[in-house]
Amino acid sequence: MISVLLVEDNESDAFAIKRILSKSLHQDYRVLCARNMIEARALLKTQNQFDVILLDLNLPDTETERDTYQAMRSINKNVPIVILTSFSDNNLAVETLDKGIEDYVLKSSITRANGLLNEKIDYAIHRHRYYKNLIEGKDNEKEQLMNMISGGYSASSSS
Numbered sequence: 001m002i003s004v005l006l007v008e009d010n011e012s013d014a015f016a017i018k019r020i021l022s023k024s025l026h027q028d029y030r031v032l033c034a035r036n037m038i039e040a041r042a043l044l045k046t047q048n049q050f051d052v053i054l055l056d057l058n059l060p061d062t063e064t065e066r067d068t069y070q071a072m073r074s075i076n077k078n079v080p081i082v083i084l085t086s087f088s089d090n091n092l093a094v095e096t097l098d099k100g101i102e103d104y105v106l107k108s109s110i111t112r113a114n115g116l117l118n119e120k121i122d123y124a125i126h127r128h129r130y131y132k133n134l135i136e137g138k139d140n141e142k143e144q145l146m147n148m149i150s151g152g153y154s155a156s157s158s159s
Contacts, residue, residue, distance in 0.1 A: 002121065003049050004031045007040045008056045008084065013107060017054065017117070020110060024118050036061040037068070041075050052121050053081045069101055080128035082120050102127050
């Protein structure tokens with residue numbers, strides 16, 4: 001079961017997203033909703049068991065889209081975030097990815113492409129786990145990456 005924090009102020013969008021996730025054939029989802037950043041912060045503090053956050057960028061208690069993802073990233077560094085938006089803005093998408101957001105998806109794409117949201121969630125969780133392991137040096141992934149970068153030579157390998 002994947003635990004999802006959906007931060008979405010539009011009730012019909014929240015309903016549609018929950019409905020899409022409930023119809024998944026490959027994965028079960030537990031979805032808790034927050035209508036604004038204050039509710040999201042409270043749920044993150046009390047529940048703290050989320051596998052992924054689906055974050056709408058236009059919330060009533062944040063001034064800009066940038067404020068929204070920056071506020072979420074500042075209160076949460078351990079749970080992957082997938083941005084949900086109604087507007088296609090490639091510059092903002094690249095900026096959010098550069099700031100550590102795991103993925104970015106248009107709401108209109110979610111309803112048109114069957115399974116797209118499920119894929120975005122799965123990829124975000126795996127990508128976040130991979131980067132976390134890489135940073136922490138778990139499972140020798142850091143050494144493997146350094147070996148790949150250095151052409152297969154390692155300072156720790158003996159001849």
